[in-house]
Each structure stands twice: as C-alpha cells, then as structure tokens.
Amino acid sequence: MTQDFLIIGAGIAGLSAAAELAQLGSVTVLEAEAHPAHHASGRSAALYEPRYGLPPVVELSLASEAAFRAMPGILSDRGLMVLAGADQAAEFDRDVTGFHLDRIPFAQAQAMVPILNPYTVAQVAYGVHAWDIDTDLLLQTHQKRLRAAGGALLTRARVRAITREAGHWRVVHEQGEVTGRTLINAAGAWVDEIAQMAGISPLGFTPYRRSMARIPAPGGHDVSRWPMIFGCGESWYAKPDAGALIVSPAEEDPQAPHDAWADDMVLAEGLARYEERVTEPVTRLIANWAGLRTFAPDRVPVVGRDLRQPDFFWLAGQGGYGFQTSPAMAGLVVDLLAGRPPGVGVALADRLSPERFA
Structure with a gap:
C-alpha cells in the first residue's frame, strides 16, 4: 500500500x-x-529555554510553549543560571541580554547552588524561564x-x-x-x-559533536532543585539529572555522521572549566557519552x-x-x-x- x-x-x-x-x-x-x-x-x-538560539529558533521555541503546557507532565521547573569570571564582562552582558536574565548577588546564587566558588565567580545572572522536558x-x-x-x-x-x-x-x-x-x-x-x-x-549540513559526563552529586548535595548552569558564553554547562549532575564542555567539533562518543581530552578540558567555578572537584565519572548536533x-x-x-x-x-x-x-x-x-x-x-x- x-x-x-x-x-x-x-x-x-x-x-x-x-x-x-x-x-x-x-x-x-x-x-x-x-x-x-x-x-x-x-x-x-532536555531543557526548554525559549530564548536559547538564533532568532528563528527563538521564534519556534516561543511558539511551542502552548503545546508543551497542554501536555501534562512534559515540563517541570528548572531555572537557568549563568556564571562569569572577572574577565568575561562582555560575554556576560550578551548572555544576560540574550537569555533575558536578571543579575543577582553572589550570595543569592550561592544559596541556590552552594558549591559556587566566591573567588572565581565574579558575576551571576538568573532566570526562572527554563524548564526540564520529560x-x-x-x-x-x-x-x-x-x-x-x-x-x-x-x-x-x-x-x-x-x-x-x-x-x-x-x-x-x-x-x-x-x-x-x-x-x-x-x-x-x-x-x-x-x-x-x-x-x-x-x-x-554539518554534524558537530557535543560530549557529556555524568558525575556524582557534588559534595553529596541534593541537586534536584539546582538550576541549569551555563559557563559564560556557553563555555560549559551543568544540569541536575536523576540525583547526579551532567556536565558538558559544550564543544562543537565537526564530524562525519556516526554513532558519536565523547572525546576524553575535550571532556577533561570542559570539566576543568566547570571546576574553576565551583568548590567541589570532580573525582570520578559515572558515565560519559556524546551526540551530534546537526546544523545547516x-x-x-x-x-x-x-x-x-x-x-x-x-x-x-x-x-x-x-x-x-x-x-x-x-x-x-x-x-x-x-x-x-x-x-x-x-x-x-x-x-x-x-x-x-x-
């Protein structure tokens, strides 16, 4: 037929x-x-952040919200936090504007994510408009x-x-x-x-590899209510996941189409950028993987x-x-x-x- x-x-x-x-x-x-x-x-x-991406992507994301809201159980509260070092003022300003975030004091951020390093995190921004997608x-x-x-x-x-x-x-x-x-x-x-x-x-079209590691909850903290955390300029990100934390170096390495796997060196570099902004070192990985994000x-x-x-x-x-x-x-x-x-x-x-x- x-x-x-x-x-x-x-x-x-x-x-x-x-x-x-x-x-x-x-x-x-x-x-x-x-x-x-x-x-x-x-x-x-698995994040719904409608301000994430180029303008046409943002329009599509915003146009998707009503459909997500109509499906019970698909979205749950998460929030988005961006961290910047002292030398990242310009990148931080772009993230605050692009993501429509509010600048918040370090103490407020640390109350949400206790492992933030006061010596390396110079500026923080936060927004509630980010949700986990089931x-x-x-x-x-x-x-x-x-x-x-x-x-x-x-x-x-x-x-x-x-x-x-x-x-x-x-x-x-x-x-x-x-x-x-x-x-x-x-x-x-x-x-x-x-x-x-x-x-x-x-x-x-070009596929780009993005690697990911799952690490134990830092310091034994309950991470379930922590926001999604971006390093300024999307230099890395971390997100609670099933009682643990997933951390990505947010790399974009062009690849031929294949069943992707994480690059150990790239993963180590990304974890180092994450560690620079927190007080708890990464002592072991639970798992790692990679995916291909394909762009025109x-x-x-x-x-x-x-x-x-x-x-x-x-x-x-x-x-x-x-x-x-x-x-x-x-x-x-x-x-x-x-x-x-x-x-x-x-x-x-x-x-x-x-x-x-x-």
Whole structure:
C-alpha cells in the first residue's frame, strides 16, 4: 500500500511530525536503529529555554510553549543560571541580554547552588524561564498518537536505496521496501546522505559533536532543585539529572555522521572549566557519552519542500534545539504539506524554507 507520507528518521523531529501528519493521511516512519531517538534526541540536555538560539529558533521555541503546557507532565521547573569570571564582562552582558536574565548577588546564587566558588565567580545572572522536558514521555506520547491514528514505526529499517517511480518514492530498507507520495527527510546527521540517495542535491549540513559526563552529586548535595548552569558564553554547562549532575564542555567539533562518543581530552578540558567555578572537584565519572548536533550552513533549521523536487520534504538542521522547537516545527510541517497558511507565520516559514539555498 502506498503511504501518503514516508518519514526517514525517528528522532524528535520525525516522530512529532509523524504524530501530526497521521491526522492527514497514512504515515510510515523508518528508523535505522533498534529504537527511536537513538542518536541526538536520546542524548539531549532536555531543557526548554525559549530564548536559547538564533532568532528563528527563538521564534519556534516561543511558539511551542502552548503545546508543551497542554501536555501534562512534559515540563517541570528548572531555572537557568549563568556564571562569569572577572574577565568575561562582555560575554556576560550578551548572555544576560540574550537569555533575558536578571543579575543577582553572589550570595543569592550561592544559596541556590552552594558549591559556587566566591573567588572565581565574579558575576551571576538568573532566570526562572527554563524548564526540564520529560523527553521520554514526549517521545512516547508521539508514538502512541501515531499508532492510534493507524501510522507505523519501523525500527531496524536502515535505508538502502531510494528511487522515484511513477510519481512515487520507493524506499528499500533492511526489512523490505515501502512506497510513498511524499518523502520527509528527518534523518538528523544523515540528512544530506539521504538526499543524495534520493537524487536530491545536498544542502551542506554539518554534524558537530557535543560530549557529556555524568558525575556524582557534588559534595553529596541534593541537586534536584539546582538550576541549569551555563559557563559564560556557553563555555560549559551543568544540569541536575536523576540525583547526579551532567556536565558538558559544550564543544562543537565537526564530524562525519556516526554513532558519536565523547572525546576524553575535550571532556577533561570542559570539566576543568566547570571546576574553576565551583568548590567541589570532580573525582570520578559515572558515565560519559556524546551526540551530534546537526546544523545547516546558516545554523537555522530547514523545513519545507525541496525547490526542484516538491515531493521531497526537508525537516533538518535542528541543531541542539530539536526538543524545544518540536511542537511548532511539527505544526509547520503539517501546514506546509496541507497547503494552508503556516501557524508560525509566513515570514518565519520563509526563513526556514530550503529555497534560501537555491
């Protein structure tokens, strides 16, 4: 049976779009791995901070808030804190303005995070407008909606070949083949590879590695109510996670698409930057991992029909903002494929369109 929509990639972008598109027609999602969200979506810091990112990303994030609020249990309070050293005044000012934060006294910050080092933290800013995202619950919700509407999710279905036959897409994968009228490329770090397989010109996406370490709660503190903490200029970040703390060097090292792993030296350098601002040293790691954050050349997501082949649809380049933009992004996908005015506005839809690379 020919599907109305074939989606390659079951990360947050592909699954959220699939759940919405299943209301319009038949949908099949192909995922190369054994379970959804194996790569970038499964390695997210899971934060909804709507002021985080370039202006188009911020617009998408702000447009997503109502949908998040309508889903019980998806968001929970976290807050955001930025720390700066004495030599980081300019970077600190940019973070305060960009994140819409309030400058606070060190004593107030230390009351929230007792391990802050008074000798190395010169300025602190804070905002309540950041929330944890229950990413597992969100992904499960999309899968349930997809299946309830008759859609299908095929795992271990790595794509082997894509051809265009009689006005339809024929996709051969590890378990067989499937045909569809519209092919949606939500393949994360592999989007350009999928495009080339389909005979579509790649747009020049670059995956960037970001490493992460989980460390025990510093000093045995209860970290559950600590905010997300950024080193000024996003030079590192730390976030409570299941009774421990995850710390990232926030690196952006270009990589070929692959199942990423943390770079030990980069991780050590990032942990050193974190340690500089706190009083508790890192004595051991519980675990470490890495993910690939994939960006278009202009670092703005790409959502829309390919200029030369309109039945090939780009849903790519979310970078590190896939979860927090996913409701608005999925809504835009449906609006564009249904041929109706985009709910996020024509101006924003145009800024995300692949036509800008024509």
